Amino acid sequence: MPEVIFPGPEGRLEGRYHPQKERDAPIAIVLHPHPQFGGTMNHKVVYNLHYAFYNMGFTVLRFNFRGVGRSQGEYDQGIGELSDAASALDYLQSMNNNSKHCWVAGFSFGAWIGMQLLMRRPEITGFISVAPPANMYDFSFLAPCPASGLVINGTADRVAPPADTVNLVGKLHEQKGITITHQEVEGAGHFFEEPHMDTLITSTTDYVKRRLTETSR
Numbered sequence: 145m146p147e148v149i150f151p152g153p154e155g156r157l158e159g160r161y162h163p164q165k166e167r168d169a170p171i172a173i174v175l176h177p178h179p180q181f182g183g184t185m186n187h188k189v190v191y192n193l194h195y196a197f198y199n200m201g202f203t204v205l206r207f208n209f210r211g212v213g214r215s216q217g218e219y220d221q222g223i224g225e226l227s228d229a230a231s232a233l234d235y236l237q238s239m240n241n242n243s244k245h246c247w248v249a250g251f252s253f254g255a256w257i258g259m260q261l262l263m264r265r266p267e268i269t270g271f272i273s274v275a276p277p278a279n280m281y282d283f284s285f286l287a288p289c290p291a292s293g294l295v296i297n298g299t300a301d302r303v304a305p306p307a308d309t310v311n312l313v314g315k316l317h318e319q320k321g322i323t324i325t326h327q328e329v330e331g332a333g334h335f336f337e338e339p340h341m342d343t344l345i346t347s348t349t350d351y352v353k354r355r356l357t358e359t360s361r
Contacts, residue, residue: 146161153217157207169203179212179253193348207228248272252303263290276297286315291322298332301332
């Protein structure tokens with residue numbers, strides 16, 4: 145898989161880019177967990193989401209936020225990281241002008257960034273939000289949430305308590321014109337340790353495949 149370096153707002157960003165042969169393949173970007181708590185693009189959840197999308201025929205990019213790995217800059221409370229994600233999507237789109245579908249997937253902190261990216265980029269047609277930390281970050285900007293997606297979390301998550309995720313999903317359910325699918329993985333913690341990783345990836349794959357056969361947002 146090609147390592148790529150592309151321009152970000154604060155210097156170079158490091159990523160892994162996995163293109164399909166088809167010129168009009170759908171595209172997906174995968175966002176990693178919190179940079180100050182060991183989050184990188186090679187985190188197991190991020191890595192497995194990346195390959196799940198690739199195996200469904202997507203051209204995929206995952207990358208390190210500023211200050212992580214070989215990405216330049218330093219942690220910026222989520223503000224700069226959102227700009228990084230926008231730059232990554234620009235880069236991905238610049239090489240895939242014919243894509244009909246654009247998805248964003250994020251895990252934990254990355255889910256929070258991904259949902260903000262969704263608000264800024266109307267071309268995003270779907271999202272996967274894994275263990276969104278609704279207890280730590282304000283998600284009230286999703287008013288309205290512009291695209292349908294899957295929120296998935298574990299019932300034994302001690303980092304992002306399930307009750308907060310249920311509240312978040314409840315607010316999103318009230319919105320018209322989109323469908324939020326919520327799945328709880330019984331017994332899974334925040335990091336979806338085995339055997340729950342398989343459930344996470346299977347659920348994500350089933351959801352995305354179903355959405356790709358529909359034409360609605």
